[in-house]
Amino acid sequence: MSSEDFSQTAVSADAISAEMMERFKADFRSVPHRRALMNAVRKSGIQATAWNQDAMARMTYTFSNEIETGEITSQKQSGRCWMFAGLNTLRVHTMRQLNLKTFEFSQAYLMFWDKLEKANYFLENILETLDEETGSRVVAWLLSAPLNDGGQWDMFVNLVRKYGVVPKSVMPETFHSSSSGMMNRLLTLKLREHAATLRRQHQQGASLAELRAQKQAMLNEIHRMLCIFLGEPPERFDFEYRDKDNQFRRDAGLTPHQFLERYVPVDLDEYVSVIHAPTADKPFGKMYTVKYLGNVKGGRDVLYVNVDIETLKQAALRQLLDGEPVWFGCDVGKMYDRDTGILDTSLYDYAAALDVDFQLSKADRLDYGESLMTHAMVFTGVNVADGRPNRWKVENSWGKEPGQDGYFVMSDAWFDEFLYQVVVKKKYLPEEVRAVLKEEPVVLPPWDPMGSLAIMR
Template identity: 50%
Template sequence: MTEITKALTEKFAQEIQENQHQMTLQRAVVKNGIKASAENISAAVHNTPVFSIDIKTGKVSNQEQSGRCWMFAALNTFRHKILANFNLKEFELSQNYTFFWDKYEKANYFYENILKTANQERTSREVAFLLQTPQQDGGQWDMIVSIFQKYGAVPKAVMPESRNSSSSNELNNYLNKKLRCDAIALRELVEKNVPMEEIQLIKEGFLQEVYQFLVISLGTPPTEFDFEYRDENQEYHIERGLTPQTFYDKYIGVNLDDYVSIINAPTKDKPYNRSYTVDLLGNVVGGKEVRYLNVEMATLKKLAIAQLEQGESVWFGCDVGQSSTRDSGIMATEAFDVNSLFGIDFDMTKAQRLDYGESLMTHAMVLTGVDLIDGQSTKWKVENSWGEKVGDKGFFVASDAWMDEFTYQVVIRKDLLTAEQLADFNAEPIVLDAWDPMGALA
């Protein structure tokens, strides 16, 4: 190994001191920061919020200080349908209700995986992976499907936001602390050869404590409720005695089995036109398996455009922090010219970013529009869940090149796939390691 010598550092320092251009850049960056100094205003000029296909939506929602973007994105796609079908100006589904059941189910999923790996050393990669983050706010499309199919949905007015759903750090801290405590107990029980029937009874006690913790922190999920509203014509409607499932069936009515996840992962270990799943990834034991079909990016965008052309928004997952401006809501590969600022080449291919830990899916949003010129996409309208104070009243614009580089997943109706694509999706999936970047949670 070669150490850094004092002489080498002095050489570097002298070269910078003698370079007036770099000293000028230093003053700008030290005062204003890297991104502010590197921002390219032409990105906004090239990505104006006007689109040839633009689905009507209500106001954007706000996930506040929580990692529930995947839930918000899914609930927003449903909200679009409710607004159109029932002539409503504004409406939101309860994110807190979905949040409650996801936490509850994730606790059980964690317990079962701890038992599944109980004969491995605590330092094995699988066990270490489970203990690193027993549960978190993030998730995948198929995970939210499992929650809706088991628990339905309710209006936000029936189970409003709570302090701990809007700002989830404390809840996650203590829930993970409990799950790690319980993992110790479960692994010790297996080590002592306690019968599994007895272990499951003990686990049931742990789940009761989790339920108690969630009820106190988030509120009690409703089992029956009345739904009343006024439509755009000011006509009053009320329906009494709904359950979360009957509400879902009547007011949302989406057959979630009709949708599949399409990804673009251009790495050598993931051939295109194959289906994939991820080890240890899920939230509901007995729920929907997480499964993707990996395709070329041109195919992914073609499918998203087809769904938008039919008036239906698209849930999608991306790396939102890459080359994006939060305040103006511009996501474009040319948004920042950091290479020129520092004279350093930061560029990687999409595959290299995935392989070397530079990028993965970090956020889920909704595609609600696209601008087409001669049938080719040039920019995309994105409904975010960060409130109206960012972007264009909460809506962002993604350039087509940005989509190519930093979008990893879309959710598409099965009927838009070719017979061959559907067969590829339904084939026996390749199982990816739990820590594979395509197992990232939005």
């Protein structure tokens, strides 16, 4: 159809008309520099055109306070960032106790138990929702991702408490721990099959006891698959190492729990998740949990205390200045450059490059699906000037290539806009926030943005 034909076509009031298009074209052509922008973006792409070199110059990898950490880790092609961040947080304490230059826990070990526990958690949720229609929103949500790689801090704690930890040498990475896509597809296929079987047998009159007996056989299949994908988890092992003074040490016949008790001097009960979700439906000063979010049945719930950004920031700062790393969750895909490792709200001037303003607030981004927590990392340093932090050192788990030897640098402005959660010891929180920890949590629906899992790879 020619433009002349288009202009003669009758259109309804809610359609794009020829007159409307003429106004749009006239508006675009009325500002001469827009053609230059169009040519630059068409040739080089929006990010190269919008790149702000001045922002890069400000984001230096120098910090007034830093924590000594081990060698950078790599989750490779898996979504285990939350698990890597959790273990990287714990290993600092192990390295100090044992006088080690570096150390790494086995992520494959916890991954095995996380998958098995998630399978059980999923099947129990299916049993809980047997009377819901298959097409209901809640069942559709449960079926959407029964067993992905993502997780939360409290889910990490549940695994460590129940199964302990082991050095990486005891249960090293496998092909599918490092590249989990096909493993997850086949495990998900089997779990959806199990869900269909349980729901069908319920409709045929099977009792809950009969279905739970079936569930055990189903979990046996999942366990078998996990052993083939990841190997059998060790029950006992010898821990051998050389410390910074080149002294050889051996501790023989350890169980994973014994290793945890002897070499991880951390009280996990002291840590709490603090979030900043400034939406109208989540008043500050309240405890929240999310329906159907978790991994270990009988473990502790995923719990958050929602606070203003300054309270959250000061708690993280106090813990860092005391020499302890901080696990945090953020939306890493926003206003960042993977190669330089910079996270800064002024890194790209999209508004100038596109001649369009972007005005969604942090609350709006959560409410309208523009942002949520996607990735977990660890703060291991901060630069404080005139009593205020202006940039933060970030230990990532993407290997040594991105950023500066695997470390990222975050501006304080980026912290305010795209960071949603930190895990800190209770003692770093104001008394009124600690009091909230004793309250019953408000239960959020499964699809609430605060129910998102850290899964970025």
